[in-house]
Amino acid sequence: MTALLTVIISFLGALVCGLMPAGLHRRIRWVALLTAGLGLATAFCCALRYSGPDMVDEINSTWIASLGVSFVTGYDGISLPLLLVTGLVAVSGVLFTWNLDHRANQFYAFYFALIGGVYGVFLSLDLFLLFVFYEIAIVPKYFLIAIWGGAKREYAAMKLVMYSFGGSALLLLGMLALYFGSGLNTFNLLELMEANFSGGFQSVVFPILFLGFAILAGMWPFHTWAPTGHAAAPTAASMLLAGVVMKLGAYGCLRVAVGVLPEGAMVWAPWIAVFAVVNIVYGALVALRQEDFKYVIGYSSVSHMGFVLLGIATLNLTGMTGAVLQMFSHGVIGALLFALVGTVIYSRTQTRMLDQLHRLIDRMPGIAWVFIVAGLASMGLPGFSGFVSELYVLLGAWGSLSGWVVAAAGVGILATFGYTLVKIHEAFFREGTADSEGSKRLEQADYPPMTLPEKAGVTLLLGASILVGICPWLLTNHISGSLELLIDRLAN
């Protein structure tokens, strides 16, 4: 029951925020912070109490008996890091939108509806329930982007929702196929994992399910919703999108597609690896060419999600541990980067175009150094969580995939170094090149230092990344413990 509190608290928070009058935005943000904080605290409690590799905290009750649907929740070492990252991003999202006063009640209602859906997906052990939470998360995204977003927001919101919904349509088809293919008349994931699907069935249904989830994970060539969606979204929403919503897809790929249909996974793994590597390299190269700071981060998200997919494609313990750790790691760092670009820098410079930013290192040194540290974390330097997770993924890939794939991923890492350093240079150390009124105005601007909520948010996210970077066993023990149970089935 403890873990389910995260869902309940979030939905209650959504309700309370939604019912408060919009004029009380100061009070609403405290309610929001309290809700997000309680969610994080609950997730943290779950983490502290978790010891073994098994599924714990299980709730199992019938929901719609005639359709074989039951309400089953629980968590294990795979869902745990994702619960934590959801909590972290939710809290820091509130902190980074501390000044929001436009329709604040509705904003937080949609925000927490989305977060409740996300928690729900990570906790669901019934495929129908998982699907319900997965879809609950879709509609709030639309409104968060379409109402509070930036340029091209309505287009971006619609595109994102269409892609998500398209993915979930595939998912529903795959789900029904699993239900009737297994002959067990249940959507319970744990029971479906024990079912005997024929090899032919697995190799047909696996790509449907996998693709359904992978669209939300930003897999090339279905990634195009991600950069436009991230760029148009308000900061808190893009933090959630990059931080946790893309992880929903990856988590589904791992838990449902690979977990239930291991033989199908083995058939398709080489293809997934190819797509994953394309993600890594293509995302990094496109990021290099972007002029809008938020698009840079958006494409870097696509690139980093490639590592998650590559880790899943390895189908061995090391690689998949890396994949889950990378979900956590990118969740934290991606959210931090979006927060820095979308709020901390944008609210001061009023532009995201790199050619209009003018030697920010002189005028906002504190913020610049924070961004540089975050950029290094994103590059995967030792000491940060990204290093550990990418290392795991590459080691796993070396063990099971062809050398060419690993080599190509290596190229991707080089490209990541390239675009991170180039963009840091362009933003912070370069003279503004745009010959416009804007850049003239920027030259004289004097920027205030970071506010307290911003500092708190940065500390939270960066601290999590560094903590996991230095002591990865805090998470990896649990992750690999639970993954072993999953991989044992692959081996059989």
Place this chain on the structure above:
Amino acid sequence: MDYQLIFNALLPDLIVVVSLFVALGVDYGCMRQAGIRDRANKALQICSLGLIGGLVVLVLQLNGTLSLDYSELLDATHGQLMLSPSTLALKWLLFALGLAVLPLAARHMVTVQVSEYFALLLLATLGMGFMVTSRNLLGAFVALEVVSLSLYALCALHQTSRASAEAALKYLTYGGVSSAFLLFGISYLFGVTGELDISQGLLMKEALIRAPMLVTVAYLFILVGLGFKIAVAPFHLWAPDVYQSAPTPVAAWVASGSKIAGVVLLLALLKPVSMPSGNTAIIPMLAILAVVSMAVGNLGALRQINIKRLLAYSAIANAGYLLVAILAFTEEGRAAAVYYAVVYAVATLGAFAVVAVLSDRLGREAQIDDFRGCWKARPWLSLALLIFVLSLAGIPPLAGFVGKFYLFFAAIQSHSQIGHWSEGLYWLVALALGFSVVALYYYLKVLKAVFVSEETCKLDKDSIGWSSGAVILILSVITVGLGVWPGPLIEFIGQFLI
């Protein structure tokens, strides 16, 4: 013949009929000098009382206080009164939905013929009640005609509007032709079986073996006829005009009540042939209708700017989804079709109700853009519209989602073991899922206008009145409730309805 039995069975309908005439009599007798508002309120009160009385008696019949010998009744009336918990429940539902339409009609009176408006609404409700309880080919046909004739007249009630008259004429011509088709099909069925009572279905099974071709032709005509009534493409051409130009409460009633009644009648007519080895020629016919409906409805809705027209195309698309479940030809499929028809009717009635209270006094046809910025002035109505529209789109945790899921579930279940993708109904479900993605686009377009825009809303600022408010509240609670806790209703349908 035991007249006491028939009296007991028809008591709910009698009460409604009496209230109908009382409403007419009071309006003509005592209220000639009164203002139109007072007359509308008086008629509303009388008619509501009548329907409530009918509902109470139906409950008594359902829980056995007013005991009915179902089988004797069936024999005595040659299948014209097939009363059972299932059909009584459906009749109850239709009466309740009819009760929900009345306050909407009273709120914005489009005509000086006040009591006729209400009397016709009640008459349509009565007809629908008979449609779901009749298993006699001719009885069902007469009931259907009662519904249709009332609805034709209701459509034309907006006397100052040319469009209303045009829509009614269109509805009448199309509807008349479709009735002819239906009657022709029914006559063929009668010809091959020599029996009007289809409640047993035994003769039909024999006929199916004896003259399969003739039965197929009969069903082809029946499908054309009923297809018109429930707005299945390509027999949908009347729907957008009627939905747009008829008074909004009437459009709501066409979309919800007559759809449920039509679907139930279609299921009853198809039941005798719905066995595994049944008539295979009907399946491709239904499949084609389903695909065309989903395509025409969903693609047609994309470019609508009038909200009622958009709901009309959504109705066409939803008729297509319904056919997917009917195609399963299993008990599960019929249960899914009924469940879907119910949740669709509730959601679409709710959506029409919100549109009616917000835009009926606008003095012109409401465009989607008229709803821009509606959240500011009307937060609660906007929230209700959000619930109804998302339910139509099939987003959890709302009733429409469970309905769609159940449809697809039943469709695949009917042939779950397949060798090739073209076997079974996987392909049809995949297609339906694809179209539901398209559908989300236009539903979101409506919600975008309502919630995203910052403009000041130009719509009706009047109080909506407690009765219309209660209707909208109850419908939205049902829509959420049936999504979160659908088990009891599904079990009820599965247990009794099939």
